[in-house]
Amino acid sequence: AQSVTQLGSHVSVSEGALVLLRCNYSSSVPPYLFWYVQYPNQGLQLLLKYTTGATLVKGINGFEAEFKKSETSFHLTKPSAHMSDAAEYFCAVSGSNDYKLSFGAGTTVTVRA
């Protein structure tokens, strides 16, 4: 079974500042890890994913995440926040042999001008 914990339900950053969203997972098998973003009144959009190989994964809109097995973490970062990054972000995990996605509770990001 897999589960996800997202630390911090709300994050507020200044425009141009670092965005750091924390995600820790639990998995009994090698995990597949995902970050999705949900803009207001829209569905979920895939930001990036880790399956195998390189542990630093680059996604869309300047986001990246690093898989750290020893820390069971998959934190999402962006060096410089933009106003358009205001949204809700979900971390999700599935087993490498199981398609079912388990989602974290989500983190709402607000960006201050």
Add this chain to the structure above:
Amino acid sequence: SAVISQKPSRDICQRGTSLTIQCQVDSQVTMMFWYRQQPGQSLTLIATANQGSEATYESGFVIDKFPISRPNLTFSTLTVSNMSPEDSSIYLCSVGRDSRDTQYFGPGTRLTVL
């Protein structure tokens, strides 16, 4: 990635009625799923829509409440039956080419039950 559409995009319904939500994909996909996102909460998997056979429901969800159809590899419907205000949620479909593929989500259907 596939282009996924859902109908309706939103609806307001009366208690005790039923609503059928459609999910259409622009290419054939093996896997289709239905999720619920209750207000202010994360996503919960309702069921896997299986083409040509009964859907596979997750714990806490039953076919009588959420009947699902999947007549082909590009289309599925979810019905929310005998609705109550607690069914007010966003309902999203997602698709994947196979069981190990990334899931891509539709835009969601925002349901309000009065």
